[in-house]
Amino acid sequence: MAITSNGLKPNMFKGCSQRLARVIISLTILLTTLVMVPTSSWAADLLGSQTVDLPATLIGPRAKAPIPIYLRPAPNQPNVGYGINGDSVIVMEQLASFLPEADQDTAWNHIRLNHEPYTEGWIQGKFLSMSETDIQE
Numbered sequence: 258m259a260i261t262s263n264g265l266k267p268n269m270f271k272g273c274s275q276r277l278a279r280v281i282i283s284l285t286i287l288l289t290t291l292v293m294v295p296t297s298s299w300a301a302d303l304l305g306s307q308t309v310d311l312p313a314t315l316i317g318p319r320a321k322a323p324i325p326i327y328l329r330p331a332p333n334q335p336n337v338g339y340g341i342n343g344d345s346v347i348v349m350e351q352l353a354s355f356l357p358e359a360d361q362d363t364a365w366n367h368i369r370l371n372h373e374p375y376t377e378g379w380i381q382g383k384f385l386s387m388s389e390t391d392i393q394e
Contacts, residue, residue: 308350313368316386317342326378330365338376340384345371348385 317324323339330352340346350367366385369377 309348311348311387312371313346313348313366314386315340315342315344315346315380315384317384324380324384326368326370326376326380328378330367330379332381334379337378338370338374340368340370340376340380346385347371349377351382352379 315324320342322342324341324344325336326338326340327334328337346368348366348368352365352367364382365379366382367377367379368385369375
């Protein structure tokens with residue numbers, strides 16, 4: 258095999274560059290898949306969690322009353338935003354409680370507002386109506 262003036266064989270790096278190109282392509286595909294494939298909520302694997310895709314309406318105690326949307330299903334979590342009475346939402350997931358006194362009002366719901374800024378987070382069932390007749394104007 259011929260040696261160049263710098264002492265290297267001409268085909269020495271050809272195999273390395275092909276392997277490097279394959280690794281780069283594989284990493285690009287992997288990262289694209291991780292970013293593009295939707296993931297479920299962190300609570301999806303918890304007992305009592307149910308994935309749903311239901312339209313609903315936020316209901317509050319008064320017209321224009323802010324309804325906090327929480328980062329996680331607990332009132333001591335940071336707010337990620339607010340909805341107001343009458344806002345249209347999509348319920349993406351419900352997290353039920355198995356306590357004997359629990360009812361739909363105490364269940365937590367993972368929601369997304371149907372308008373900008375499309376806030377996504379958790380609210381209690383007492384702030385949701387699956388029918389539009391419960392809205393207080």
